[in-house]
Amino acid sequence: MEMNIALLPGDGIGPEVIAQAVKVVKAVGKKFGHTITFKEGLVGACAIDATGDPYPDATHEICAGSDAVLFGAIGDPKYDNDPKAKVRPEQGLLRMRQKLGLFANVRPTFTFPSLVHKSPLKLDRVDGVDLVFFRELTGGVYFGEPRGRNEQGTKAFDTNVYSKEEIVRLARMGFEAAQKRRKLLTCVDKANVMATSRLWRETVQELAPEYPDVKVEYEFVDAVAMRLIQWPKAYDVLITENLFGDILTDEASVISGSMGLMPSASLGSKVKLFEPIHGSYPQAAGKDIANPLGTVLSASMMFDYAFGLAEEAKLISDVVNLSLAEGVVTEDIAEDGKAYKTSEVGDWLAAKIL
Amino acid sequence: MEMNIALLPGDGIGPEVIAQAVKVVKAVGKKFGHTITFKEGLVGACAIDATGDPYPDATHEICAGSDAVLFGAIGDPKYDNDPKAKVRPEQGLLRMRQKLGLFANVRPTFTFPSLVHKSPLKLDRVDGVDLVFFRELTGGVYFGEPRGRNEQGTKAFDTNVYSKEEIVRLARMGFEAAQKRRKLLTCVDKANVMATSRLWRETVQELAPEYPDVKVEYEFVDAVAMRLIQWPKAYDVLITENLFGDILTDEASVISGSMGLMPSASLGSKVKLFEPIHGSYPQAAGKDIANPLGTVLSASMMFDYAFGLAEEAKLISDVVNLSLAEGVVTEDIAEDGKAYKTSEVGDWLAAKIL
Ligand SMILES: CC(C)[C@H](C(=O)O)[C@@H](O)C(=O)O
Ligand SMILES: CC(C)[C@H](C(=O)O)[C@@H](O)C(=O)O
Numbered sequence: 001m002e003m004n005i006a007l008l009p010g011d012g013i014g015p016e017v018i019a020q021a022v023k024v025v026k027a028v029g030k031k032f033g034h035t036i037t038f039k040e041g042l043v044g045a046c047a048i049d050a051t052g053d054p055y056p057d058a059t060h061e062i063c064a065g066s067d068a069v070l071f072g073a074i075g076d077p078k079y080d081n082d083p084k085a086k087v088r089p090e091q092g093l094l095r096m097r098q099k100l101g102l103f104a105n106v107r108p109t110f111t112f113p114s115l116v117h118k119s120p121l122k123l124d125r126v127d128g129v130d131l132v133f134f135r136e137l138t139g140g141v142y143f144g145e146p147r148g149r150n151e152q153g154t155k156a157f158d159t160n161v162y163s164k165e166e167i168v169r170l171a172r173m174g175f176e177a178a179q180k181r182r183k184l185l186t187c188v189d190k191a192n193v194m195a196t197s198r199l200w201r202e203t204v205q206e207l208a209p210e211y212p213d214v215k216v217e218y219e220f221v222d223a224v225a226m227r228l229i230q231w232p233k234a235y236d237v238l239i240t241e242n243l244f245g246d247i248l249t250d251e252a253s254v255i256s257g258s259m260g261l262m263p264s265a266s267l268g269s270k271v272k273l274f275e276p277i278h279g280s281y282p283q284a285a286g287k288d289i290a291n292p293l294g295t296v297l298s299a300s301m302m303f304d305y306a307f308g309l310a311e312e313a314k315l316i317s318d319v320v321n322l323s324l325a326e327g328v329v330t331e332d333i334a335e336d337g338k339a340y341k342t343s344e345v346g347d348w349l350a351a352k353i354l
Numbered sequence: 355m356e357m358n359i360a361l362l363p364g365d366g367i368g369p370e371v372i373a374q375a376v377k378v379v380k381a382v383g384k385k386f387g388h389t390i391t392f393k394e395g396l397v398g399a400c401a402i403d404a405t406g407d408p409y410p411d412a413t414h415e416i417c418a419g420s421d422a423v424l425f426g427a428i429g430d431p432k433y434d435n436d437p438k439a440k441v442r443p444e445q446g447l448l449r450m451r452q453k454l455g456l457f458a459n460v461r462p463t464f465t466f467p468s469l470v471h472k473s474p475l476k477l478d479r480v481d482g483v484d485l486v487f488f489r490e491l492t493g494g495v496y497f498g499e500p501r502g503r504n505e506q507g508t509k510a511f512d513t514n515v516y517s518k519e520e521i522v523r524l525a526r527m528g529f530e531a532a533q534k535r536r537k538l539l540t541c542v543d544k545a546n547v548m549a550t551s552r553l554w555r556e557t558v559q560e561l562a563p564e565y566p567d568v569k570v571e572y573e574f575v576d577a578v579a580m581r582l583i584q585w586p587k588a589y590d591v592l593i594t595e596n597l598f599g600d601i602l603t604d605e606a607s608v609i610s611g612s613m614g615l616m617p618s619a620s621l622g623s624k625v626k627l628f629e630p631i632h633g634s635y636p637q638a639a640g641k642d643i644a645n646p647l648g649t650v651l652s653a654s655m656m657f658d659y660a661f662g663l664a665e666e667a668k669l670i671s672d673v674v675n676l677s678l679a680e681g682v683v684t685e686d687i688a689e690d691g692k693a694y695k696t697s698e699v700g701d702w703l704a705a706k707i708l
Contacts, residue, residue: 090546120584125474141514147549154518156553160495161511190597192429192444195501199510225605226613229583230474243544247601251579259580 003029003036003307006066006271008059010044011089012280013290013342014072020292020346021070021299024319027353028303028312039066043096044074044089044280054092060099063271068306069100070299071275077282098138101269103166104173105135106305107249107277108263109232111256114324115333119257121229129255131235132181134174135245137266139166140196142242162196162241167203173267174239175211184236186217188224188244200241221248228252253277260291260332261320263298265305272306274298288341291330293320296349319352355661357383357390360420360625362413364398365443366634367644367696368426374646374700375424375653378673381707382657382666393420397450398428398443398634408446414453417625422660423454424653425629431636452492455623457520458527459489460659461603461631462617463586465610468678469687473611475583483609485589486535488528489599491620493520494550496596516550516595521557527621528593529565538590540571542578542598554595575602582606607631614645614686615674617652619659626660628652642695645684647674650703673706 007022009015022038029036041059048054054074063069074089096102110130111119119126144159171187178185187204189197201218208216219227221244227234228248232255240248253259259278266273276294284290300316303309323329328348331339340348361376363369376392383390395413402408408428417423428443450456464484465473473480498513525541532539541558543551555572562570573581575598581588582602586609594602607613613632620627630648638644654670657663677683682702685693694702 088546094547120476120479121474122476142547144511149549149553155515156549157498157513157515158548158550159511159513161509164508190600192442193448193496194512195503195510196512199503222600222604225579225601226608229605229608244601246544246576247579247598250576251583251605254580254583 001034004066006063006069007040008043008071010072010074012282012285016342017292017295018072021295023346023350027350043092045076054089055095068302069273073280075280102266103138103268105137106265108132109252115258129232133249134239136170136242140242160196178214178237182236184215186238188240190221261293263301265301274302319349355388358420360417360423361394362397362425364426364428366636366639370696371646371649372426375649377700377704381704397446399430408443409449422656423627427634429634456620457492457622459491460619462486463606469612483586487603488593490524490596494596514550532568532591536590537568540592542594544575615647617655619655628656644696673703
């Protein structure tokens, strides 16, 4: 198969973890006889530094002309504490999501038996957790207008807005995923307060009869924030709006104790995007210590979701499991001080594949 | 001292837990020679059923004429899954907060040594957690206009809005609390996306020099949702807007393993309100099994925050600790099946006080 993959390493540890995923993807391509072309683009703080724009047109062209995007991480602390900064790395990310039409962010939370003891939660709560969020990614308060300040600058406002179609297309993805899993869908909203949430709930209620095999639950976002910690095994597929999804997927990411390993996919258009859920972790940048497995598993999701190549996807997750079993891992998850470098883990995985 | 206390038992288990707090407050009044007058009002689903209004004017008059309000819980499942319901119990709560000017919700999370093993988190993460949220309670997306639907009903919108003054008055409470505690203040926002959050961050940055002894940290809401579970001991005082506070205070409430015991206070005007953080728990209503200790500890906060009576407040929390130590507790926290009834716990506490 011919595959055009855009690489957006971004900031902080992004370039290092992407480099390992590239080794793995190349190895898979070689083994299975795929022709893979990579094109690299700038995004985030490094793009601002180089061009003044966190998502330059040149980068968009590379992405739009690809089949899939492998994304590292963005963000630099120098932009975080300046509320008046005119350009921020995150704007690049948001513009990219919107221009590429990536309206659904798929975030699984699952456990690795060898890592589950790292969870902050007790073993009986975590062991076997297997849930997935479908977070709406191109709507809500992230993009709603009007937003800004009054003339004197003493009042600020944001608008949360959702159309029925935006909810329907995200919800259908959730229903379909639930049909292939444990057939439980939880619609997360704040319908006791917000008009947008009431439209979410109403729309999901209207769709439910089309998926009679799926049990649908409606829960308020505050209740989910509790139950996710109390008993995460209660959940299968969760669907929610952009801002709630931002908060809850990050909350969920700490449950398994394997945050550095969690992948994600952003879907919705021809081009699909894959990225680890961890951030740019600037303190570790350039030290060859960052955990590349979240990015490698994102590449596994890419073979599956973007190219329909389940065998390739499985091979990658198999070698990741092997690296865990044999302790070929970075310092964040290494036991007994036997840590490997980021680049060594990448080399080892690629060698195992070939 | 003369004390006028409004009782708003509300729905579900509300009346049962309030009844126990009343026993305790009466006992304290008797012991210390205070003249306490109670007036009861309807709020929530029971108020809708009786009057069509979840916060009737008669109830508002009782509250506005009191020094403090003891509140149980509201909410009834019959209103939750009808997104088109015209009147909802929660509207009563929101109207009450706004009309009484209760702009700050104070929500501590702390541990009881005898209960900490009930936490879903591992002991080393939880043991000794002691944090407090100051959640803004009368602004943001809860009250912002415009909100609603377009004409065809296919699009819904909410408005999040904050003025500088709303942020200042809440933030000052947080700074002052931090000065009396471990001197760390965390401002929780989403300043990388939301205009309101940038005003929050900017305003807190402007206030910070007035409190040179307080260290201020700025964190995004998604990061806090993670770190609250990973290492809750990192926090002391957290300040945040209404919606983020709703989600995060509920998340925080499960950390200690003592959710049924967590009290809260809502401040900002002459009349102050005190309520347990748990909900109306309709499945348990009328069974005399609900845990009254969250409401009793809310009454303790009332003596402290509303009347400045620290000794009375301490006596109540002391007898609660005694009930825990002696196992005079309801089934949710009882060990070895030796559970007491809600009313028995209330009687026992009142007897211990006298
Ligand atoms: C960086 C930020 C704008 C972004 C978001 O809020 O969507 C991030 O937190 C995420 O979840 O991808
Ligand atoms: C019932 C609901 C409207 C309310 C809120 O969201 O404020 C509740 O969750 C709370 O936190 O007191």
